[in-house]
Amino acid sequence: MSRELRQRIAVSAAQLIAESGDLSYSKAREKAAKHLGCNDRRQLPENSEIEAALHEHLQLFKSPERISYLNDLRNNALSAMRSFDQFQPHLIGPILTGTASLNTPISLILFADTVEAVVMELMERKIPWRQKDISVDYSKQKRVRRSLLTFFAGDIQVELLILPLTDQHNLPLDPIQGRPQKGASISKVQAMMEPD
Known part of the structure; x- marks a missing residue:
């Protein structure tokens, strides 16, 4: 039972x-x-x-509308990823896994020497953003504070989790699966697009 x-x-x-x-x-x-x-x-x-x-x-309940909606979200994610290409963006979260719903933000991991490098990019583009520190879990029960920058692109929220370059081979754990969040590169997201 x-x-x-x-x-x-x-x-x-x-x-x-x-x-x-x-x-x-x-x-x-x-x-x-x-x-x-x-x-x-x-x-x-x-x-x-x-x-x-x-x-x-x-x-x-996979309908043509659902496929189209997910493709639209992934196209928006690709646009955001291309905008931050110099920071080796990786898509993570529900848009990647296909479980995105109505208000799901685009969640990206960016790798940078400093958070300020990404902030400068946002400032140069005149994009208003918010910054907060969040706790991120790593293997071996290690928890670290990392910066999360958020902004809106139209009516879609974009979340940028900024990781140091040294984390490229030591990724934080996915809060759902408990495994390292590898995410998907631009080419992998492009390959995931389904025909409408």
Whole structure:
């Protein structure tokens, strides 16, 4: 029963994420567990289980509109990546994995000697941005503060996670899968585009 309940919570959480557009995995898991009457935290699925259920859900409802929407997001991501080509951009997150929803930001990893190098690029282009430090997990339970720059390109939010050049072979862990976030280069994102 416990495995079945765990799976039902994962499926319900995935449906909530797909329908809401901006619900986090933790909030969706919480709502799904409450809806299914589960109070035992040991029964709750991991983020990776929810993501697998979300992939399955999106595949079931893969419409031409969904493919077009994902291609549009990836085209916008490619434009952003080309704008920051000198920082070896890599797409990460839901746009890469195909689980993007309505308000999903474009999430890029950029590699730079300093955060200021990227800030100067934004200033030269007269792009208003916000900066905050976030905690990023690495292997061996190492947590480091890194800068996240955000701005809007039209009505799409772009997030730039700035990593030092030394991190190119020691990438932070994906918060969903718990494995290093390799992301996808420009050429890999181009290869992912599906025919409409």
